[in-house]
Amino acid sequence: MLVFRRWIQIAATLLSNAFLLFPLTRNLYQGRLKSICVPGLNCYSCPAATGACPLGAMQSLFANIRPSIQAGRIHIGLYVIGFLGLIGTLIGRMPCGWLCPFGFFQELVFKIPSRKYEIPRILTAGKYVFLGLFVIILPLFVVDEFGYGQTWFCKYVCAAGTLEAGIPMSGLQPQLRHLWGWLFFNKVLILLILLVLMVFIRRPFCRMICPLGAIYSLFNRLSIFKMVYHPDKCVHCQQCYKNCPMGVRFYEGANQPDCIRCLKCMQESCKYGAISFEIAGIQLEMPRHKEEHPKVMSDI
């Protein structure tokens, strides 16, 4: 299953970035596929991108609400909100663990051998601040004299944009380098800090910053796909926590906001069958060897 997840992550990354003619065209893909959002964080200004980043699209629609309404168009972000809500209702935060290219990238960087650290739990609330402030409030309400807002998260924070678009496009179109200023170097600094953190901390961007993950996490408890915890089988060995790419303590409850449903805990960590999943209320469990609960064994 874990190898299968890796292949899905590779396939999702390649499909989201399938425009391989960009070294020849030196420009973005211009096809109609770009009107469709991808489920993960993948900058649409990445030269290979074949879909639209839902977060960028949402901010863009929010930032242009006033001019579009004045022009008689009702472009208020319903398409993107509906898209994210539908995915969230079906599988919760699963796209973060299976389909997000930037999440996949962080997992690969974390494999670099080093001492690993944990972040204070309070910092995981940061993603909701970024969602509320940088994706919703600021693009909606801070506007210029013509009513146009800005894509605040993309412009000031998003490290995926710097990595996937800023640096490669500056290589493809050298004239862009003349436009580098404090904003660009600020974003490069954010990216560098995050790259260092990725070596030592599990998925720091997903856990502390990503507004897309924050949106999906709101659906974790009510999605059709759900993780299930069996407290009677749990021995609190904490193996699920030690192996979790998001540092989730599964024994504190299933479907926590940071659970990305990668199933690593179920497949690789828990030997006692304390973790399973259900789809639309039908409980499923992947076949694997289960050890007896030590309490049960001692009773025999």
Place this chain on the structure above:
Amino acid sequence: MPKGIYGKINFYLIAFFILLILFGINTGETSAVWEKAVSLCLSCMGIG
């Protein structure tokens, strides 16, 4: 909360979000997304 309640909530949420998507497509939001996605986003790159 009983499981049946979650099932109903899921059903209504799915229907609601599909309606949002259809409404967005009908009002031309996909074209707005496309226009944004095919032009170089200087903000995303940290340039503009």
